[in-house]
Amino acid sequence: MKYPIYPLLFVGLLLLFLSACDEKGKPNAASNPAVGEKASAIFRALQAEDYDAALAQYDEGFFKTQSPQVWRDKLEALQAERGSPREWHLRRSQTDTRVSGIFFLHEYTTVHDGYKRLHHLMTFLWPVNEKEIRLLGHKITPWQVGEE
DSSP states (O other), X not given: OOSOSHHHHHHHHHHHHHHTXXXXXXXXXXXXXXXXXXXXXXXXXXXXXXXXXXXXXXXGGXXXXXXXXXXXXXXXXXXXXXXXXXXXXXXXXXXEEETTEEEEEEEEEEEOGGGOEEEXXXXXXEETTOXXXXXXXXXXXXXXXXXX
16 A cells, blocks of 8 residues: 555544534534524523513423523513514524533524614523523623624
């Protein structure tokens, strides 16, 4: 054998890795449509002011630190101040694989009445040996002046 196989194996593995990455070379978490659909279901429910449908998307573990009613009140107060979300955009995404499953960290921007905006940092888990993705965390903060 004139040429060693190791350089070819390395190049093949590198190409395989890069094909699973986005244009910046980071793993493409947004490629899992179920995660985006879960987030969109929440934003569509908020757009329709259907808080029960929005709350149904959260994992019950989310409500261990605050009751569903407290979270509902927070969502209603934000919408009273900003209006219903008219559109939403995924700004960043990241994945982290653990023994318990794959965690997806998504940052969304929502645009409300008068172009008021909010940041949504959402943590999803796709548990090992389960088919449903869970929403474990959701932090909402106002858009800061000067942000893109």
